[in-house]
Amino acid sequence: MPAAPDLDEPVHLAPYDPAWADAGRALVDRLAAALPVPAEVEHIGSTSVPELDAKPVLDVQIGCAPGDTDAVVAAVRGLGFEHLGESGVPGRQYLRWRGERPANVHVVALGGPLWADNLMFRDYLRARPQAAARYARAKWEAVRAAGRLLAYSDRKAATVAELMAEAREFGG
Template sequence: MSNTTPELDEPIHVVPYDPTWAALGRALAERLAAGLRGLPGAVGGAVEVEHIGSTSVPGLAAKPVLDVQVGCAAGDVEAVAGHVRGLGFEDLGESGVPGRRYLRRRSEQSANVHVVALGGRLWADNLLFRDHLRAHPEAAARYARAKREAAGATGRLLAYSEHKAATVAELLAEARAAGA
């Protein structure tokens, strides 16, 4: 699916940090990991699950949507995505990010699952970005400003993502230069 798929675009809003997000993200990651361990073959043994995104950074304003990253062998992405679909998530394919399967659930606690190659560039970048924001409050504050500005200017997911893309790229470059 391309990143212009109408189903992908949705209304968004950014809210102040909610301290329950850490526990909710951890619980979702644990549920996914437990379910994936039960899969046959190599899939269950080579999977890691991490709470990522803004809801994983204490104090950071965010869309009230948990983001969880599932890392697995590149050849297992389809099987893992199939399992996540079976848990009630809608599969939106790569959604404009080659190498990533994007699944979402919109319910009382909305969530996104990103299935990527374990140890690959997307896996590493998402963890590096999260850890950089956690360790550098000034970077998190800059990102929060960009997020609020983007949400206020656009109100829609795709335009929001595009609006804050330069700030994300700058922060990721800083994280790489700092080594985390």
């Protein structure tokens, strides 16, 4: 099933920017302060991994009780984020901001598989610079071959799967 055309946006990568860490912390704090229910908020994705080239878009994950998802989504929408539903990932609500500092917010079940996998992947790349470098190479190859989000994601999917398998071994 094809995604909505507005989800398949142009993609570009940038060399690592140390300012991403501070911007990620600031966004985590802003989101956490806006939430009306208990939740955990984490900076995830490539901008959360030191020295990793990335799309210059912050990714933040909010973990909450499944019954609190609507309240969390409403709070994030209240900050001006656009809600795009699951966007092809069952169990996740996806929101994005495309302003001066672009950001994605992923609302998932706290402690669930998406929550755990995103943190495990981030932590593995932080702990293993060689794995992060391999991921960066795959990302650059994918962006050169495909300038739009869905094709870019497809082209790097095999490397992501390999790294996730390594991360599970590393974590276990």
